């Protein structure tokens with residue numbers, strides 16, 4: 051898919067912007083604090099209705115304004131759809147979102163500084179990564195995840211309030227196990243789809259011999275039936291009652307990342323960790339393309355930073371094979387066939 055044109059009104063440091071990007075690689079260059087990341091955020095917001103940068107809508111409208119409007123045209127082959135979104139400040143000071151929903155084939159994969167956390171942060175960052183990817187494969191992953199979180203919170207509350215009331219807990223344990231196993235199954239599928247791609251992508255970006263492996267790690271081993279989760283919870287019941295917490299389930303799982311047989315989360319160099327994070331995002335592209343029936347738009351923020359010149363060249367080669375890509379960089383990068391734009395104080399002009 052591609053964005054044919056976009057219009058921004060009062061989005062972050064953009065007062066007004068009318069822009070027709072290239073259908074392939076767009077390089078957004080310019081000094082710091084000029085609006086490069088803001089523009090990627092706007093493109094992602096237009097397509098998905100969410101910012102990859104912040105969950106707080108109040109940060110998005112240009113300071114001092116009462117509303118933000120984004121519109122643009124999304125295209126897949128010969129299908130064209132105009133999408134419009136807005137944020138309006140209500141009397142009580144909160145911001146209300148409005149607008150169209152995107153077509154069900156619209157997908158964005160964003161990479162940014164926050165993604166380093168996938169590799170060097172805690173397990174929650176890796177679970178979020180897997181859930182985000184699973185949601186791009188199957189949009190109904192999100193309702194399952196929300197249902198799981200609600201049941202988990204309810205079960206934890208019961209464990210705190212009535213730790214020894216087995217009768218009260220039993221129906222929640224059952225629901226927790228059913229939804230938990232559904233979530234686990236989707237995550238396993240997502241990680242399996244990622245495994246082959248990450249091996250190819252990482253070798254293409256780093257060096258042909260580089261070997262990377264990602265594995266979903268769960269206390270439940272290979273089990274896939276809810277009964278296995280119920281049994282595991284029963285085994286830990288005394289400890290659960292004492293701590294007032296659900297101690298087994300997908301909320302405790304992790305993603306192992308081994309580079310040449312060594313745990314990259316603990317031992318990877320900074321450059322290696324950044325490259326793994328980028329490779330994980332790029333490894334999403336093919337499975338998401340297959341699931342959505344069209345290639346996702348790639349939003350790559352500062353993806354070349356901290357990488358050595360040889361690796362940068364590999365990254366440029368890999369992303370030139372993708373469909374529409376937006377890449378920000380504070381350097382002046384020239385790439386074969388790329389449309390290069392200069393971003394300066396909330397305006398975008400061909401370089």
Ligand SMILES: Nc1ncnc2c1ncn2[C@@H]1O[C@H](COP(=O)(O)OP(=O)(O)OP(=O)(O)O)[C@@H](O)[C@H]1O
Pocket residue numbers: 061062063064080081082083084085086087088089109110111112113378380393
């Ligand atoms: N809601 C807002 N309203 C107006 N300006 C904003 C708003 N939010 C952020 N900004 C401005 O946008 C600037 C940052 O823009 P952005 O993050 O896009 O920079 P950048 O070009 O990506 O820079 P870098 O190269 O450092 O990453 C900030 O310095 C801030 O002044």
Ligand SMILES: [Mg+2]
Pocket residue numbers: 086087088351352378
């Ligand atoms: Mg930036």
